[in-house]
Amino acid sequence: MEEGIFLQVKKVTKSYGGITAIREMSFDLGKGEILGLIGPNGSGKTTLVNLMTGFVRPDSGEVFFNQRRISGLPPHKIADLGVTRTFQIMRPYHSLPAYKNLIVPLNSPRIKRSRGGKLGDKDNVAIDLLEEIGFERDAYVPYKMASSLPLGYLKRLELARCLALKPEVIICDEIFSGLSMAEISTMIPVIEKLQMEGMAIMMIEHRLRELFKLVNRVIVMNFGEKLAEGAPEEVMARPDVREAYLGTEETTC
Amino acid sequence: MLGGMESSENLRSSARERRKERLDRGIKVRTEGLYALSSWREMGYLLFPRLLFILGLLLAPLLLDMYWQRVLCQAGIYAILALGFDFLAEYVGLVCLGGAFFIGSGAYFSGLLSAQMGWSPFLTIPLATVAGAIVSTVVLFPCLRLRGIYFAIVSFMFPLLTIYIIIALNIFGGTEGMSALATFPNVWVDQYLILGMVVLSLFVMRRLVNEDFGLILRAIKDNDQAVKASGLSITAYKTKAVFIAALMGCFGGAYLSHLYGWIGISQFAMDFSILPIAGAVMGGMGTLVGPVLGAFILTPMSEALRGFGQLRVVLYCLILIGFIVYKPEGLMNTLQRKYHQFEHWEEV
Numbered sequence: 311m312e313e314g315i316f317l318q319v320k321k322v323t324k325s326y327g328g329i330t331a332i333r334e335m336s337f338d339l340g341k342g343e344i345l346g347l348i349g350p351n352g353s354g355k356t357t358l359v360n361l362m363t364g365f366v367r368p369d370s371g372e373v374f375f376n377q378r379r380i381s382g383l384p385p386h387k388i389a390d391l392g393v394t395r396t397f398q399i400m401r402p403y404h405s406l407p408a409y410k411n412l413i414v415p416l417n418s419p420r421i422k423r424s425r426g427g428k429l430g431d432k433d434n435v436a437i438d439l440l441e442e443i444g445f446e447r448d449a450y451v452p453y454k455m456a457s458s459l460p461l462g463y464l465k466r467l468e469l470a471r472c473l474a475l476k477p478e479v480i481i482c483d484e485i486f487s488g489l490s491m492a493e494i495s496t497m498i499p500v501i502e503k504l505q506m507e508g509m510a511i512m513m514i515e516h517r518l519r520e521l522f523k524l525v526n527r528v529i530v531m532n533f534g535e536k537l538a539e540g541a542p543e544e545v546m547a548r549p550d551v552r553e554a555y556l557g558t559e560e561t562t563c
Numbered sequence: 564m565l566g567g568m569e570s571s572e573n574l575r576s577s578a579r580e581r582r583k584e585r586l587d588r589g590i591k592v593r594t595e596g597l598y599a600l601s602s603w604r605e606m607g608y609l610l611f612p613r614l615l616f617i618l619g620l621l622l623a624p625l626l627l628d629m630y631w632q633r634v635l636c637q638a639g640i641y642a643i644l645a646l647g648f649d650f651l652a653e654y655v656g657l658v659c660l661g662g663a664f665f666i667g668s669g670a671y672f673s674g675l676l677s678a679q680m681g682w683s684p685f686l687t688i689p690l691a692t693v694a695g696a697i698v699s700t701v702v703l704f705p706c707l708r709l710r711g712i713y714f715a716i717v718s719f720m721f722p723l724l725t726i727y728i729i730i731a732l733n734i735f736g737g738t739e740g741m742s743a744l745a746t747f748p749n750v751w752v753d754q755y756l757i758l759g760m761v762v763l764s765l766f767v768m769r770r771l772v773n774e775d776f777g778l779i780l781r782a783i784k785d786n787d788q789a790v791k792a793s794g795l796s797i798t799a800y801k802t803k804a805v806f807i808a809a810l811m812g813c814f815g816g817a818y819l820s821h822l823y824g825w826i827g828i829s830q831f832a833m834d835f836s837i838l839p840i841a842g843a844v845m846g847g848m849g850t851l852v853g854p855v856l857g858a859f860i861l862t863p864m865s866e867a868l869r870g871f872g873q874l875r876v877v878l879y880c881l882i883l884i885g886f887i888v889y890k891p892e893g894l895m896n897t898l899q900r901k902y903h904q905f906e907h908w909e910e911v
Contacts, residue, residue, distance in 0.1 A: 363792065389794035397792070403785040406778060414782045417775050418794035432775070475794055 316341045316510045317393065317479050322361055322371035322381070331357045332534045334371070339479065344501070344511045346521050346542070349531030350554055355514045356398055358531070359481050363395045364388040375479065390420050392478035396468040396485055398514075404457035408445065408467055411456055412436035415474035424476060436474065443470045444496050462493040469500070479510045486517040494520050518546075530554065584909040591903040612902060616852070617762055620859075624754040631863070632754055636822055638862035639757035640666070640815040643764055645839035645846070645854035647808035653849035654772050655804045656784030658711060660836045661703065661718035665812020666819060667725060667831035669695035671735055673817035674826030677744045684745050684821040688814065695813030700806045707801045722831040729828055740827025747821060757818055761855060764811050768851050771807070780804055838862070845886045847893025856895055 317339040324332045331354045339345050349355055360366040362373055364385040373381040380388050403411050415421065416432045437445075437452045443466050445451040451463065459467065465485050472480050482501075486494050494517070501524060505511060515521040521528070522542040530538040530545055532554040538545045545551055594605045624632055644662045651657045673691035676682055682690075706717045730738055747753050771777050779800055783790050787797050820826045839858060846857025864882070868875040890897055 365788070365791070384796075385788075385791040386794050386796045389792050394794070395792055397789060401786040401789065403782040403789070405781050405785055410778055411782070413775055413778050414790055414795065415793035417779060420794045471789065471793060 315339070316343075316376065317362070317512075318374040319358075319362065320372045320374065322358075322368045322373065324357060324361055324366060324368050330534050332361060332368075335531075335534075335536055336371075337529055337536070337539065339510045339512055341478075341510055342505055342508045343527070344505050344513060344525045346525035346528035347512060347514045347531065348516070348518065348521070348528055349537070353531040353554075354534040355531055356483055357534075359395055359483050359512075359514065362481065363393060389475060389477075390418065392420070392476075393481070394472045394475050394477040394479070395481040396465075396472055396483050398483040398487075400464045400468050402456035402459070402464060402467055402471075404455070406456055407453050408456050408459060408463070409433060409436040409440055409452040411467055411471060412439060412474045415471055418475060420475060439470055439474055440467070443473070443500055445470075461488050462490070465489060465493075466497065469497075473504075477509065479512070480504070481512045481514075483514050484516065485513070486515055486520055498524060518542075580911045581908050582911055583906055585900070585904045585906050587904055616856075620758050620762065621755075624751070624758070629750070631866075632750060633822075634863050634866045636753055636757050638859045639761050640819055641835075641838050641842060641862050642761050642855040642858035643757075643811045643815045644835060645842040645858040646761075646764055646768060646851060647811040648839045649843045649848055649851055649854040650768055650772070651804060651808045652843070654777060654784065655780045655801060656710065656787075657707075657718075657801065657805065658715040659703075659718045659805075659808065660715050660840070661699070661721050662812055662839050663722035663831050663833060663835035664702070664718070664725065665695065665699050665809050666816035666835040667722055667828075668698050669813030669816025669818075670820040670826050670830040671695075671816075672698075672813070674741055674744055674820040675735065677821070678741050681745075684747060687745075688817040688821065691817035691820075692810055692814040695816060696806055696809035699809035699813065700802060703805050703809075704802060707798055707805070719836060722833070722836060726828045726831045729831075736826070738828060740825060740829075742825045744824040744826065745821060746824040753822060757815075760814060760818075765852060765855055772851070776800075776803075838865075841883055843893075845883065845894060847895035847897075850893070850895040850899070853893050853895030857893070860894075 315338045319335055319337050321334045321336050322332055323330065323334055335358060337345075347355055347358070357366065361368050361381070364380070364383050364387070368381055371381070372379055375388075375391060375393055378391070380391065380393065383391075402408075403414065406413075410433075413432055413436060416435060437447060440452040441447045445463065445466065451459075456464075456467065465488075469480075469482070469485060485497070489497075498520070501511060501513075513521060513525065525542060527540065528542050528545050529536055530551050537554055538548055538551050590605060590608050594609050623635055627635060644666070647665070648659060648662060651659045669691050672694045673684070673687045676687040676690060677684065680687075702721055703718060706714055709717060729735055735741065747756070772780070779790065779795065783797050783800060790797050790800075816830060819830065838861060839854065842857030842861050843854035844857070845861060846855065847853030865875070865879055868878050871878055886893075
């Protein structure tokens with residue numbers, strides 16, 4: 311395998327009944343790279359994430375991480391190796407306060423290994439992490455029940471839950487959707503910092519303008535297949551991509 | 564100045580709107596942290612209801628006659644089952660109707676060890692508790708992927724299945740069961756063994772659900788997908804949780820076999836699956852102590868209604884329905900609120 315490639319998806323296919331949700335998708339993700347994944351609704355983006363993180367098993371094809379085959383492993387094993395994801399439909403542990411949500415990943419075998427059994431005060435670690443990602447400690451936001459948090463904080467909590475695991479690959483499923491410009495602009499530096507630290511990030515987004523500020527490569531999906539791949543401007547200039555997003559002349563009229 | 568306006572308003576609409584306003588007592592807020600330890604008054608506020616419950620439980624045998632002492636022992640068994648049910652249902656999200664399986668396997672292990680080996684109950688009970696819990700966990704293990712009602716139905720099937728296996732193969736004494744097993748030396752051991760265990764398991768469970776282990780279980784109930792994505796095996800955690808609940812149930816069963824010196828297929832009967840749930844509903848799900856309280860009310864009540872003969876079940880159901888309709892939050896939640904809050908009517 312080539313140097314620098316971290317996560318590799320090879321000819322992954324998944325169909326449900328007669329419908330092929332993903333057809334022979336292949337792409338690579340490098341260390342310290344932010345890759346964008348875009349496509350119209352129903353094009354199979356979330357299914358692809360599910361396939362990569364073990365929530366759904368591919369019918370054929372393979373996923374490799376660090377030269378190791380991860381397709382076929384259960385989700386918690388894949389997360390244990392350092393490939394984690396956010397969920398598009400956020401369901402925090404609503405019966406717990408926000409910072410206690412992070413106690414779950416902090417108890418994972420991965421974290422226990424990395425700290426050599428010495429964990430210190432997990433509550434403090436959790437609150438520090440939340441503060442880093444924009445939960446105002448002074449306003450006691452980390453202590454609020456997760457069920458009472460507004461959307462912006464929920465999205466950040468979702469990201470924080472992944473970060474608590476100290477992952478190497480993080481797949482963000484629409485973490486900007488539904489957020490205001492101000493909220494997004496507070497999250498962008500967080501993601502840029504992760505990239506600087508060498509984390510491989512894949513972002514599924516419908517907020518293209520914000521996404522393109524972050525990524526240098528995007529993949530466009532349509533009907534479960536890769537339609538285009540390349541630099542954002544160059545991909546969006548392609549007529550077939552515009553067609554997939556906006557429809558053709560005939561269909562729009 | 565507003566008074567005049569208000570009274571004229573009142574005159575106009577004789578049926579005034581009222582609502583109940585509830586305010587937390589200051590002492591409740593103060594005693595939520597460790598600060599409570601700084602004054603006797605505040606410590607007393609916290610200790611009073613707890614001591615009332617524990618002492619009430621421990622003093623009860625002294626005030627009862629032989630018959631009601633037995634009822635108390637049975638109530639203790641149901642209380643432990645109800646506690647296990649509440650733990651699994653509210654903290655793990657597994658609605659387990661297999662209480663009878665826990666009781667039955669604990670009872671049969673203990674009974675067989677006692678009959679075959681002739682060991683004392685104090686040896687057979689711990690052994691049967693662990694062995695029964697292992698068997699129960701192994702049996703329920705394949706069903707742990709199921710959630711909600713599906714898990715409930717499958718877990719409900721196991722005790723019934725075991726009854727038919729015992730009858731069909733005519734093993735462990737078949738339909739007759741096995742009698743003349745060792746019993747406890749005296750009635751006080753009867754009483755305090757189970758009551759002590761109720762208090763102990765309540766204490767342990769309260770601690771457990773607030774530890775990281777308990778938090779992870781609650782997280783699994785809220786969103787198991789996110790727990791998986793956090794690198795934790797939910798099956799491992801669910802298995803441990805079922806084992807803990809099974810330990811409690813199997814202790815109850817092992818104890819039951821020596822209380823009567825008898826084992827039989829009725830120890831796999833539906834009562835052990837259903838009554839604890841009724842207790843949990845009545846006492847307040849999710850409070851842990853509520854289901855225990857519920858079991859200690861329902862079991863004696865069911866005995867007291869014995870005088871009504873067959874109508875007993877009808878009355879029993881009516882009382883339960885009454886609770887579900889008028890106090891759906893359960894006894895314990897109501898009591899807790901009354902203890903912690905002022906209530907007064909306010910006109911709107």
